[in-house]
Amino acid sequence: MDGSVPKPHLTLLLAAPRGFCAGVDRAIQIVEVALEKFGAPVYVRHEIVHNRYVVESLEAKGAVFIEELDQVPEGAHVIFSAHGVPKSVPEAAQNRGLSYFDATCPLVSKVHVEAERHHAQGLEIVLIGHAGHPEVIGTMGQLPDAPITLIETDRDAEAFEPRDPDKLAFITQTTLSVDDTAAITAILRRRFPAIVGPHKEDICYATTNRQEAVKAIAGRVKAMLVIGAPNSSNSMRLVEVAEREGCPLSMLVQRAADIDWARLGMPGAVGITAGASAPEVLVNELIDAFRERFTVTVEEVSGRKESVQFKLPRSLLV
Numbered sequence: 001m002d003g004s005v006p007k008p009h010l011t012l013l014l015a016a017p018r019g020f021c022a023g024v025d026r027a028i029q030i031v032e033v034a035l036e037k038f039g040a041p042v043y044v045r046h047e048i049v050h051n052r053y054v055v056e057s058l059e060a061k062g063a064v065f066i067e068e069l070d071q072v073p074e075g076a077h078v079i080f081s082a083h084g085v086p087k088s089v090p091e092a093a094q095n096r097g098l099s100y101f102d103a104t105c106p107l108v109s110k111v112h113v114e115a116e117r118h119h120a121q122g123l124e125i126v127l128i129g130h131a132g133h134p135e136v137i138g139t140m141g142q143l144p145d146a147p148i149t150l151i152e153t154d155r156d157a158e159a160f161e162p163r164d165p166d167k168l169a170f171i172t173q174t175t176l177s178v179d180d181t182a183a184i185t186a187i188l189r190r191r192f193p194a195i196v197g198p199h200k201e202d203i204c205y206a207t208t209n210r211q212e213a214v215k216a217i218a219g220r221v222k223a224m225l226v227i228g229a230p231n232s233s234n235s236m237r238l239v240e241v242a243e244r245e246g247c248p249l250s251m252l253v254q255r256a257a258d259i260d261w262a263r264l265g266m267p268g269a270v271g272i273t274a275g276a277s278a279p280e281v282l283v284n285e286l287i288d289a290f291r292e293r294f295t296v297t298v299e300e301v302s303g304r305k306e307s308v309q310f311k312l313p314r315s316l317l318v
Contacts, residue, residue, distance in 0.1 A: 006295070007293065009296075009297070010268065010269070010297070011270075011298075011299060012270055012290060012297070013301050014301065015210070015214055015273035017210060017303060017304065018272075019227075020277070021204070021206030022308040023204070023206070026106075028048065029312060034077055035063065040062020040063075042063055042078075043065075043079070044065050045078060045080050047065060048079065050228070050229045050231050050232035050277045051254075051277040051278055051279070052254060053281075054277065069093055076098065077100070077101070078098050078100045079100065080103055082105045082108070083105075083133075083134035084105070084139065085138045086140070087141055088141060101315065102313065105204070108135055114171050115142050118196065123167050123169040124149075125148045126160065126169075127150050127172065128176065128185070129151075131150055131152060133173065135174065139173070151188075157187040157188050157191070158187060165191075170197055171202055174204040174207060175234035177241065178203055178207070178211055185197065207234045207276065209303060210238060213273060213303040218245035219245060220269060221247060222268055223270045223271070224239075224242035224247045225273075225286060226242070226252050227253055227254070227272070227275065228275030229275070229277065230252065230254075232277055234275050238273055242271070247271070249264070255282065256286050259289060
């Protein structure tokens with residue numbers, strides 16, 4: 001007998017799927033392949049994905065993150081982030097003779113194509129999304145001469161007045177709350193029965209699946225930890241989903257060091273998930289942190305299986 005006090009028992013429920021999605025995987029690979037092919041530095045406009053661990057890991061390999069193209073020296077290689085960019089950005093790169101690669105998630109590009117198609121059909125477009133998010137800026141920038149109206153809330157949807165209610169279409173940001181978006185689209189469809197929506201849901205499979213996985217465990221835990229960044233829309237939505245599903249405490253953490261142990265207390269059971277930009281190494285870091293304080297049992301709660309993969313740009317592989 002060493003007289004040590006036994007650690008309290010804790011069950012960790014791991015949401016599955018969690019973490020990296022196919023679009024994030026592809027974006028990171030584009031940076032890594034560019035570094036291998038051209039050598040450092042390779043410039044990346046905006047954070048390639050919203051995760052500091054990922055960004056810092058790529059910086060250590062020679063990636064240089066910038067906000068605008070005027071920070072890129074002549075003759076350099078530049079990559080556009082997974083969130084997408086306005087059309088003016090590749091045009092500016094071409095005008096400067098920069099070699100660029102577009103890491104925009106194909107599911108975001110799908111929304112861009114929808115916007116162009118609706119515009120070509122003479123429809124006024126509303127975009128459901130969050131003001132200031134890079135994806136929203138990029139999507140609204142696909143039609144610089146045809147303003148897109150941004151709708152963020154139910155109230156916005158109730159107040160919106162189109163030019164012609166019979167010539168109207170909506171698109172959405174890919175990382176929204178499924179439930180919130182459904183409520184907004186219901187209002188738009190009630191007010192404007194002729195409104196045209198996406199042929200296939202704009203909210204991406206990864207966002208939807210991660211929210212469903214959180215719903216599956218939120219009622220079984222006293223606290224939910226979501227690994228992600230404050231500027232990551234899909235991560236913040238996971239926090240909100242857990243709260244809405246009745247979880248008493250839902251917290252966003254970027255690393256294990258961010259855990260507020262005082263607030264957490266002795267919860268008995270804790271859920272862990274990770275936003276689509278967060279690598280699995282950070283999940284393991286959280287588990288290790290809990291094991292220092294508790295006798296931990298880990299249970300993975302499996303939801304939808306994901307097998308989506310996106311190809312790298314052909315221009316990067318030749």
